[in-house]
Amino acid sequence: MTKVDLTPAFLIHRRAYKDSSLLLDFLTKEHGKIRLIAKGIRKSKTNIQMFQCLNISFVGKGELKTLTNWEVDDVPRHLKSEALILSMYVNELISRLLQEQDPHVELFEIYKKFVNQVGSLKQDSRHWLLRMFENNLLAELGYAVDFVVDVNGNEISQNSSYEYQQQAGFSQSSTGKISGKLLHQLSAGDVENRPNLEQLKACRDLNRQRLNPLLGNKPLKSRSLFFTKQ
Numbered sequence: 001m002t003k004v005d006l007t008p009a010f011l012i013h014r015r016a017y018k019d020s021s022l023l024l025d026f027l028t029k030e031h032g033k034i035r036l037i038a039k040g041i042r043k044s045k046t047n048i049q050m051f052q053c054l055n056i057s058f059v060g061k062g063e064l065k066t067l068t069n070w071e072v073d074d075v076p077r078h079l080k081s082e083a084l085i086l087s088m089y090v091n092e093l094i095s096r097l098l099q100e101q102d103p104h105v106e107l108f109e110i111y112k113k114f115v116n117q118v119g120s121l122k123q124d125s126r127h128w129l130l131r132m133f134e135n136n137l138l139a140e141l142g143y144a145v146d147f148v149v150d151v152n153g154n155e156i157s158q159n160s161s162y163e164y165q166q167q168a169g170f171s172q173s174s175t176g177k178i179s180g181k182l183l184h185q186l187s188a189g190d191v192e193n194r195p196n197l198e199q200l201k202a203c204r205d206l207n208r209q210r211l212n213p214l215l216g217n218k219p220l221k222s223r224s225l226f227f228t229k230q
Contacts, residue, residue, distance in 0.1 A: 002065060006055035007031060008073065010111060011048050012091040024048065024067060025095055026056060029108040033098040034058070036067040051077045051087055051115045063100070083119045086130050089222040090114060093134070097141060097214055107140045117191065127204070128194035134207040135186055143210065145169055147187035156180045164206055166213070177202045 012033075013025040022038045036058050038048070048054070053074035058065045079087050090111070098104065114133050118126055138144065149155055150162065151169045161176035162183065170183065182199045195203065 001059070001061055003059045004031065005057045006069075006071065007057075008108070009054050009056045009070075010052070010108075010115070011050045011054065013095045014048075016042070027094055027098070027108060027111060028056070028103075029105055030103060032100070032102040032104055033094065034065070034101055036065055038067045041067075049076065050091070051079055053112060077115060077119060079115075079119050082123065083126060085222060086118055086126060087115060089220065090130070090133055092220050092222045093137060093211075096220070097137065104140050107137065110136045121191070124197065124200065125191055125194055127200055129191050131200070131203045131207055132186065132189050132191065134211065136189070138207075138210055141214070143214070145210075147183040156183050158184055164209060166209070178206060 008029040009026040011024055012027050014022050017023045017037060020040045020042045022041050023035060024038050025033060025035050027033055036056075041048070048070060049072075052072060055071045055073050056067060057069040058067050060066050094107075094111070110133060114129060117129055121129060145164075146169050147156060149169075151165060151171045154172070156162070156170065157172075158179070158181040160172050160180045161174060162170040162178045162180060163173045163176035164178060165171055170178065179195075179199055179202070182195050182203055185193055185195055186203065194200065
């Protein structure tokens, strides 16, 4: 019997289950992504909010355990418009790519920082925050790339252009669309030091190229909402 009391978590997905219950997917700090049954919650007047840090308790013997209690440990966030779409996209990435009960403590903190910031930033900074989250997620999943040296072992220069070679890294190319400066900015991970619009789009395309093999043929529902706006 597993019994966990008040572990930090964010709700990332929900769907109906039987007559009055919900299946809830959480990103937890200590247990990774978990799916819990919330029995009878659809009849309750109390709703569990997304994008708000909770402390949850659960119990069970099998793979699918039962949510027994939750407490709010955060300020309310009422994300709207693009900030909401980006956050839904991030939730869907986590739901699709993380393995069940595989802890990612650092990713939990990165996600928490993302939802703290996304609603208050201007558009270009929001997009840059998203690109950095995607990069951090890939690194957590074991798909980090080297932003310091290229595939030939040469130091990446801020004044050169590069192209990405899948599962290998970056190679210098006069026709490459990725600037060395962008790679240095990605490595630094500073939301205030964002690239220009052209390089921001190059970073979007780079991350899409890195993510697509992991996502497979099933399209992301939230991606269609987001990328049609760019």
